[in-house]
Amino acid sequence: MASAKTIEIVKATVPVLAVHGEAITKTFYQLLFERNPSLKNVFNMTHQVHGTQPRALANAVYAYAANIENPAVLAKAITQITQKHTSLSVTPEMYNIVGTNLLEAIKIVLGDAATDDIINAWAEAYQELANLLIGIEENIYQEAEKAEGGYRGQKSYTIVKKEEDSSIITSFYLKPSDNTAIPTFKAGQYVAVNVSIPRAEHTHTRNYSLSGCTTQNTLRISVKKETGNPAGVVSNYLHEKAQVGDTINLGIPAGEFVLEPTQKPIVLIAGGVGITPLMSMYMHLFHHAENEVLFIQCAKNGAVHAFDQRSRQLADKKKSLKVISIYDEPSATDQPNYQGLLTSEILEANISSLDAEYYFCGPVPFMKQVKQMLLALEIPEGQLHYEFFGPSGDL
Structure with missing residues (x-):
């Protein structure tokens, strides 16, 4: 638990975050990718262009500050975050990188208002949250490894079938390239798909829902071809270029949007x-x-x-x-x-x-x-x- 002084200071910054939160997170992502371009392989950069990811992070930081005394209120959000992180193979080392750049972004945006007391309090609060998430994610990684067909991080899969399901949606049936069993997953979960596109400056990662079920001996993703502006980089590549026999990397199945036990309709x-x-x-x-x-x-x-x-x-x-x-x-x-x-x-x-x-x-x-x-x-x-x-x- 963070110290009483840290809690007091962090809660006092809640009104500031309400005003400057999105500016802080936009600055944070700019610093993060300038200094650590390899992380572009992990993040969906389209969400950066649209501004949805900085906005979501700003809301999450605000919610954490407002509820720092009672993190149980954030249980659902923490579940969503840890599921997304494990799908993307986030490591403890990445938290250190994120923390350093987030604190610097706060300093840049708030200027002289970011006193040493405020920065130190946020450093302690961030580490408290990071330790919580790292612990939960490690448990998820270990459970994934122990499950049938399980693994940690990413694994190579081979496209064994490509099937058009509508004029804009195509399904890809995937098998582990090492011919092991497919991993256990819950209906409704998704996987992070990482593809190397020729002449692209970095690999691209997207989350796609698993559209099949565990009775099949393949994982199936069904991808809509995004033709807007900008057009979907990964969806268009998969539709137009990916063929049977090609390989792509998948993270472990993740996500909390799953069926709950019930007798109701x-x-x-x-x-x-x-x-x-x-x-x-x-x-x-x-x-x-x-x-x-x-x-x-x-x-x-x-x-x-x-x-x-x-x-x-x-x-x-x-x-x-x-x-x-x-x-x-x-x-x-x-x-x-x-x-x-x-x-x-x-x-x-x-x-x-x-x-x-x-x-x-x-x-x-x-x-x-x-x-x-x-x-x-x-x-x-x-x-x-x-x-x-x-x-x-x-x-």
Whole structure:
């Protein structure tokens, strides 16, 4: 536990962080990558361009300062952070590098206001948090190593199958290059994919949800080709260049967006490529559970809708499963169950009880709409489970 003086000083800086937190974290990342360019291999640099990662870190630092006396309040956030760190193979040495640059960023942004007392207090507070995270992450690494097919850090995988699942989503089936078993994972988890792209200044790392299940002898990731501005560096490389027989490196499976044990009905609500972790959950439920399951798949149209036929084939084999599709811009040949947006009326018409566990994933506006609808139906917030693709935010 940090000293009483440190706690007092850190809590006194909370108003300052509310104003300058994002400036501090932007300065921190600039220093970090200038001095340690090899860390660009670990971070998703697109999140730096968009500003989402500095903003997420600023929010995390603010939350830590505000709750330094009671870190249990941050248990969920700490779980998310340690899962993400272990997927990226973060080491204790990296914490030392981060701490040095974070303290310097505070000095630069706050100037003379960053007194020795403030810097010393934040140094102690940071080390306290770092030790906590390092300990949790070491436990995760050890559990991963002990599990069937387990390992620490990254491992080489070979692409054994490449399959187009929609006009914008392609699946890659991966096997360990050393022909060992695939690692154990929970439905809904993700892996960090590290690829070397010709002529790129560094390797690129992205997290992709595992879209298959443990009954398969491969790991499957299903990647949406990002064609925006800027276009997705890794997704476009995988779609256009990666071929069967190529190798890529994967971190250990990680993530806390997983099915919780329940006897209640389970509703899976997918928006676009958010279907990937939910497809993994759906396949797990097909093989291992008897819950009533409603799988709601929302997409623009049939051309971009992945896994539609496969999910319906599974529902045909098990009466407890039901799949419905909702397209907001269906083509002339599409035959979705519904057109437009998901509504409470659609939900109520397709599930025996609204007292269910809800898992949803997709673009942030989509998830906001789903969450608001479920809360309006008086579904307890503890029964709502969702995942952000990228740095966590608020709905």
